[in-house]
Amino acid sequence: MNSARGSAIGLHRVLEPHGVLPQAALRLDARPALYADEVRVRVQRLNLDAASFRQLWTEHGGDGDAVRSAVLAIVATRGKMQNPVTGSGGMLVGVVEEVGPGSPLGLSVGDQVATLVSLTLTPLWIADGLAGWDGRSEQVPCDGHAILFGRSIAAVLPADLPAPLALAVMDVCGAPALTARVVGGRAPGASVAVIGGAGKSGSLALAAARRAGAARTVGVVPTDREAAALTGAGICDEVVIADARDPVALAAAVGTPVDVTVVCVDVPGCEHGAILATKDGGTVVFFSMATSFAAAALGAEGLAADVTMLVGNGYVPGHAAATLDLLRAEPGVRRLFEDRLAAQ
Amino acid sequence: MNSARGSAIGLHRVLEPHGVLPQAALRLDARPALYADEVRVRVQRLNLDAASFRQLWTEHGGDGDAVRSAVLAIVATRGKMQNPVTGSGGMLVGVVEEVGPGSPLGLSVGDQVATLVSLTLTPLWIADGLAGWDGRSEQVPCDGHAILFGRSIAAVLPADLPAPLALAVMDVCGAPALTARVVGGRAPGASVAVIGGAGKSGSLALAAARRAGAARTVGVVPTDREAAALTGAGICDEVVIADARDPVALAAAVGTPVDVTVVCVDVPGCEHGAILATKDGGTVVFFSMATSFAAAALGAEGLAADVTMLVGNGYVPGHAAATLDLLRAEPGVRRLFEDRLAAQ
Numbered sequence: 001m002n003s004a005r006g007s008a009i010g011l012h013r014v015l016e017p018h019g020v021l022p023q024a025a026l027r028l029d030a031r032p033a034l035y036a037d038e039v040r041v042r043v044q045r046l047n048l049d050a051a052s053f054r055q056l057w058t059e060h061g062g063d064g065d066a067v068r069s070a071v072l073a074i075v076a077t078r079g080k081m082q083n084p085v086t087g088s089g090g091m092l093v094g095v096v097e098e099v100g101p102g103s104p105l106g107l108s109v110g111d112q113v114a115t116l117v118s119l120t121l122t123p124l125w126i127a128d129g130l131a132g133w134d135g136r137s138e139q140v141p142c143d144g145h146a147i148l149f150g151r152s153i154a155a156v157l158p159a160d161l162p163a164p165l166a167l168a169v170m171d172v173c174g175a176p177a178l179t180a181r182v183v184g185g186r187a188p189g190a191s192v193a194v195i196g197g198a199g200k201s202g203s204l205a206l207a208a209a210r211r212a213g214a215a216r217t218v219g220v221v222p223t224d225r226e227a228a229a230l231t232g233a234g235i236c237d238e239v240v241i242a243d244a245r246d247p248v249a250l251a252a253a254v255g256t257p258v259d260v261t262v263v264c265v266d267v268p269g270c271e272h273g274a275i276l277a278t279k280d281g282g283t284v285v286f287f288s289m290a291t292s293f294a295a296a297a298l299g300a301e302g303l304a305a306d307v308t309m310l311v312g313n314g315y316v317p318g319h320a321a322a323t324l325d326l327l328r329a330e331p332g333v334r335r336l337f338e339d340r341l342a343a344q
Numbered sequence: 345m346n347s348a349r350g351s352a353i354g355l356h357r358v359l360e361p362h363g364v365l366p367q368a369a370l371r372l373d374a375r376p377a378l379y380a381d382e383v384r385v386r387v388q389r390l391n392l393d394a395a396s397f398r399q400l401w402t403e404h405g406g407d408g409d410a411v412r413s414a415v416l417a418i419v420a421t422r423g424k425m426q427n428p429v430t431g432s433g434g435m436l437v438g439v440v441e442e443v444g445p446g447s448p449l450g451l452s453v454g455d456q457v458a459t460l461v462s463l464t465l466t467p468l469w470i471a472d473g474l475a476g477w478d479g480r481s482e483q484v485p486c487d488g489h490a491i492l493f494g495r496s497i498a499a500v501l502p503a504d505l506p507a508p509l510a511l512a513v514m515d516v517c518g519a520p521a522l523t524a525r526v527v528g529g530r531a532p533g534a535s536v537a538v539i540g541g542a543g544k545s546g547s548l549a550l551a552a553a554r555r556a557g558a559a560r561t562v563g564v565v566p567t568d569r570e571a572a573a574l575t576g577a578g579i580c581d582e583v584v585i586a587d588a589r590d591p592v593a594l595a596a597a598v599g600t601p602v603d604v605t606v607v608c609v610d611v612p613g614c615e616h617g618a619i620l621a622t623k624d625g626g627t628v629v630f631f632s633m634a635t636s637f638a639a640a641a642l643g644a645e646g647l648a649a650d651v652t653m654l655v656g657n658g659y660v661p662g663h664a665a666a667t668l669d670l671l672r673a674e675p676g677v678r679r680l681f682e683d684r685l686a687a688q
Binding site for chain 1: 353355363364365366367368430431432433460461462464465495496497518590591592593613616630633635636637638639640641642643644645646647648649650651652653654655656657658659660661
């Protein structure tokens, strides 16, 4: 234990380059000894960001062993799990192993927690070579340790939900929380389209939009299979099939332009379709890490579209608790999550 | 003249790949014959996007002839001026040469206009090999033609301002217009920081923020020279010097976190500093094409920052007229623009 406090945002753990924030760092110090305001978590499971896993999976041609080796190499080199191509990370679940006397997080040794800050800025060390993971899924059994700073966010896992389910929900809890805020900030009866409505963040966003007062909710999915699943979940008014990368087709599928469009699919090229599907004066919320800033900015200008475009911020105060409540209240959403977990 | 109407958003001019919007196209059809709702403009001058010009300038080691050849090759290959690395374009000024009978733009042959949609989606053909340009400035004298679609935006140049000045102003008129909207939407007396406050969009954003009711305006600049210029312009309350790529230094320079931060510098890596400089509940507006979506989204999450982050939309209704009025009313801003033009 170091008796000194660390920087609340983790500057003291940055090894290279000097003076940058942990997320921007090439390399973090993941040594287990704590500063006075830090917490060390014994890691049980990593949940890789979908865009990151997809990139690794594609790069290594679906070879699970190669994907596992790539993740191990990244963490060994960088002291954190940040995919150098996508820039994204994920989250983790584990058990609190030691709490510095100056930690403001309110955690106790033995608490099972999920980190709600990204793996891209969390010092991480892997002890078991990921021996329990076949490299074929985003959910990674893992033994090792991670460090939380003074201003990190970690939620104690609820006793009434299985850990993998709670983890999957909390990983995307920013999307429904921000969707609820945006829809709730408009006049009652807004129309909302969610691109990728059958996915994790998408299904939660649809349910959140309806609870926030949306009068028309449209879930856009790419395949018949996802359409059937989303229809079965009963969480939106309309389910339509379209390739979100085709702006003209996407706008046609949504029909009358909506007040709010939420982009929840992790494929590039959805910006223009989302803009075209949104009415003037409306809002587009981009939650996909595959979003291109330039494509969004230039697309709206090129289409002479007066839409407000939001970068989906993964942090909204109270987002974890609110989203777990949403899952408990919406059996259709819960079923989508459970089916997804069962298929892994 | 083709008697058929084109697609209002230009789909009929896309050669490759089929069915995408013009901005996403690899190649556009820039032939001069018009569809019934199109307008052909005789080009006089291109104004390259700053990020695009900087990339070309750096790639070719400051060799103006090589930069000119690169621009010619891009336009010849793509039928538009879209930098394949940055994805960005710019705008143009010219004289209306022919107006299709079905054009809704309200233009007449002989009008001198600036296009307010990006060059990234404007069919363009260059006739003079850019013989009048030394490749060393963003402002490119040019003879050629460009095509406007039904939903394009073009503004007739004002009679009371020199064309290069009006062009430079209209190129960035989205920034002050959106800044005014965001600041005007908050309680009176907001505090506003503009990163890159001495630049084109930055100086206009500072002036717009003050007119929209901001009580404290902070211009952040990288050098003593820019600080002196901005101080001399008299358009903000505080001028501070900081490297915007250094989050910790930037936040320290701004001091008390502000309600609204506007990012107007075309260098990568400013996302985290802008977030750190903004108070909880505040808004960050990203106007730089060098903005990384992932860095912004993950940065806010990692810093547990409850800030609204906007993708700067270059189109706000009435933005050109409002910004020209701002320039006429603010001699300090006009002087910054004129000094910049004189130095080119």
